[in-house]
Amino acid sequence: xxxxxxxxxxxxxxxxxxxxxxxxxxxxxxxxxxxxxxxxxxxxxxxxxxxxxxxxxxxxxxxxxxxxxxxxxxxxxxxxxxxxxxxxxxxxxxxxxxxxxxxxxxxxxxxxxxxxxxxxxxxxxxxxxxxxxxxxxxxxxxxxxxxxxxxxxxxxxxxxxxxxxxxxxxxx
Numbered sequence: 001x002x003x004x005x006x007x008x009x010x011x012x013x014x015x016x017x018x019x020x021x022x023x024x025x026x027x028x029x030x031x032x033x034x035x036x037x038x039x040x041x042x043x044x045x046x047x048x049x050x051x052x053x054x055x056x057x058x059x060x061x062x063x064x065x066x067x068x069x070x071x072x073x074x075x076x077x078x079x080x081x082x083x084x085x086x087x088x089x090x091x092x093x094x095x096x097x098x099x100x101x102x103x104x105x106x107x108x109x110x111x112x113x114x115x116x117x118x119x120x121x122x123x124x125x126x127x128x129x130x131x132x133x134x135x136x137x138x139x140x141x142x143x144x145x146x147x148x149x150x151x152x153x154x155x156x157x158x159x160x161x162x163x164x165x166x167x168x169x170x171x172x
Contacts (some may be wrong), residue, residue, distance in 0.1 A: 048136055053129050062092050063126040072117030
């Protein structure tokens with residue numbers, strides 16, 4: 001994944017759309033703007049996590065989910081929250097169990113189900129990463145005023161609702 005500086009030098013899809021607006025509807029330009037922002041911010045966060053902590057974003061995300069659930073979560077619940085397959089979570093879990101960051105046990109109510117949770121080491125390391133992560137995110141949005149943030153949140157909520165309605169209408 002290129003660093004932010006490299007992303008700025010690349011000609012992204014949004015820039016291409018702006019250069020030839022007659023070829024793109026406003027909704028497409030909006031989609032490309034959202035995608036460009038997401039890619040730029042995610043790439044920066046991925047790079048900082050790797051450089052500062054030698055951790056991947058999926059590993060950080062898994063630990064974040066478990067930090068919210070002190071009693072642990074099933075693999076299936078983690079998969080749903082992270083919006084990935086059980087198979088994707090299994091590999092992450094294996095590595096985190098081996099490194100001492102996660103504890104895995106069989107569910108007391110269903111022997112077929114595994115429950116995972118952060119160990120003391122895992123929780124301490126995650127919270128150290130999360131603290132820096134919060135600072136990075138604030139830095140990435142530093143040029144937005146509190147009013148800008150509220151307005152953007154309002155518009156993104158409206159966008160999310162619109163996309164969800166469309167997905168429901170599309171289902172048979």
